[in-house]
Amino acid sequence: MSHNSPEVFIGIDIGSVSTNTVVVTLDKEILEEHYTRTKGQPLETARDVLADVLSRYPIEIIRVVAATGTGGKTIAPLIGAYFTNEVIAQSKAVEYFHPDVRTVIEMGGEDAKLILLAPDDTAVRSQESGVRSKKIRVEDFAMNSVCAAGTGSFLDQQATRLGLTIEQFGELALKSKNPPRVAGRCSVFAKSDMIHLQQAATPDYDIVAGLCYAVARNFKSTIGRGKTFLKPVAFQGGVAANPGVRKAFRDVLELNDDEFIIPERFTSMGALGAVFTAMEKTNKMPSHVSGFKGLKELEEYIASGRKKGKGIDPLSRPENHPSQKKDKSDYWGQIILSPLEKVNVYLGIDIGSVSTNVILIDEHSKLIARRYLSTAGRPIEAVRQGLKEIGEECGDKVNVIGAGTTGSGRYLIGDFVGADCIRNEITAQATAAAHIDPTVDTIFEIGGQDSKYIALKDSVVVDFEMNKVCAAGTGSFLEEQAERIGIKIREEFSNLALSCAGPASMGERCTVFIESDMIHHQQKGAGKDELVAGL
Structure with a gap:
């Protein structure tokens, strides 16, 4: 496909979760618009998208390339693009499409912004019509610092936990008549609330609606910080696609439909604003002058980033680790039932926030x-499925003479199955470890949401410590990051990590800071192996 346009302008918004690209004419007609998930490789994604665009538009007719977003600053000098701050870019697009808007709420994968706008009294009159153009200026703005609560990636994670697509998540929220209160100040507290609601068999539609309202309340209280949301309000960024969050913002900010605007190009407002800003800056340049250098330097930068190999010491797989054994029957110690006689058995169920073991x-x-x-937010269904599968495997060869439950859903499931004993996780972990090896004095246990340290002396618990609410260093955090960069948590994650020569150095104290470090390394071209090994 070829284009005869004398010149085109390209805008690219490189975020932590997605890359948005637009191609426009001198008259600001939008020829193309693309939304692409980065999956942990923002520079490669930008390169691939631009290469695709260049296959249709000869470099000779590309007048300007403009970049914005968290990765825009890195890529701009490499390709000869104009870099525009995200706040300016978002505002410039609003000025063109909705000049009467006075408040902008922008939510992307990791970022959330509040932009307050005012009429620009210095705007010049049009020479042709004599009418003063509707220029606007940024009067104030605020952004989330490093916390991802109330952003697109947070909602993606919660949708995944519930076994929903993000599209289903948004539609499901609209069914709720009485959304429960969910913590919105911190994604970790919100997850904790979700787990409690799930264990109490709260319907999914109420949980997701509660999360949507938590996002809106969190934005108003933490990013808004008492600021006045002047009307009309525009909601843009990827999260604006979520009807549940749209409704929550309308209700929380008490807006009617005329006062709450969703721009038609809500995902591409950053890219459009960046290219519009660049067009204004270059309109006095000769038409044959273009700063765009092509993709060669970007290719070299990506390649050099792969070759650096710098980082912390590589990981090594312990010898005799169970995962190295092809035959795991000895390790698990599982016995084969005799068809001739029934065996008395005990049933144990561990119901966690992420997984259920029977x-x-x-x-x-x-x-x-x-x-x-997988618990998938439905502990009773998970247990029922586990019992069904074990029942099919064992048939009438076993006679259950006792049952015990543990885990975060132990009371709910204990009542469901008629358990003879219900024990907390500390006691259960310690009892099992001491039974297998009476000399054990230290236990590290890492699950989906919890991590525990347990000290034993003579098979008795003498001390223990748990993560209170923070999910740093737990399975769900690793699973969420694996999904974000497009790899499978099972096998692929560990194989990549163990094959890496130079893991990326990241924080250790908090998921938010670790995610922030991950994004930084991604923008610098770190490979997936370096990221997962660093994690």
Whole structure:
């Protein structure tokens, strides 16, 4: 496909989660608009998108390339693009499409912004019509610092936890008549609230609606910080696609439909604003002058980033680790049931926020059957499925003489199955470890949301510590990051990590700071292996 336009202008907004690209004419007609998930490789994504655009538009007719977003500053000098601050870019697009808007709410994958606008009294009159143009200026703005609560990636994570697509998530929220209160100040507290609601069998539509309202309230209280949201209000960025969040903002800010505007190009406002700003800056330049240098330097930068190999010491797989054994039967100690006689067994169920484990052991503590299932926010359904599968495996060869439950859903499931004993996770972990090896004095246990340190002396718990609410260093955090960069948590994650020669150095104290470090390394061209090894 070829284009005969004398010149075109390209805008690219490189965010932590997606890259948005537009191609426009001198008259600001939008020829193309693209939304592409970065999956942990923003520079490669930008290169691929630009290469695709260049396959249709000869470099000779590209007058200007403009960049914005978290990765825009890195890429701009490499390709000869004009860099525009995100706040300016968002505002410039609003000025063109909706000049009467006075407040902009912008939510992307990791960032959230509040931009307050005012009429620009210095605007010049049009020479042709004599009418003063509707120019606007940024009067004030605020952004989230490093916390991802109330951003697109947070909502993506919660949708995944519930086994929903983000599209289903938004539509489902509209069914709720009485959304529960969910913590919105911190994504970790919100997750904790979600788990409690799930264990109490709260309907999914109420939970997701509660999350949508938490996002809106969090934005108003933390980013708004008492500022006045002047009307009309524009909501843009990827999260504006979510009807549940749209409704929550309308309700929380008490706006009617005329006062709450969703721009038609809500995902591309940053890219459009960047290119419009660049067009204004270059309109006095000769038409044959273009700063765009092509993609060669970007290619070299990406390649050099791969070759650096700098970072912390590489990981090594411990010898004799169970994952290295092809035959795991000895490790698990599972026995084969005899078809001739019934075996008395005990049922154990561990119901966690992320996974559910169901096992049967005989009177000698030998493993008869086991199942590992995803809780997916539905603990009763997960347990029911686990029992069904174990029942099909064992048939009438077993006789259950006792049952015990543990985990965050132990009381709910204990009541559901009629458990003989219900124990907290500390006791359960310690009892099992001491039974397997009486000399054990230290236990590290890492699950989906919890991590624990347990000290034993003579098989008795003498001390323990748990993460209170923070999910740093837990399975769900690793799973969320794996999904964000487009890899599978099972096998692919560990294989990549163990094959890396130079893991990226990241923070250790908080998921938010670790995510911030990840984004920084991504923008510098770090490979997926370096990221997961660093994690």
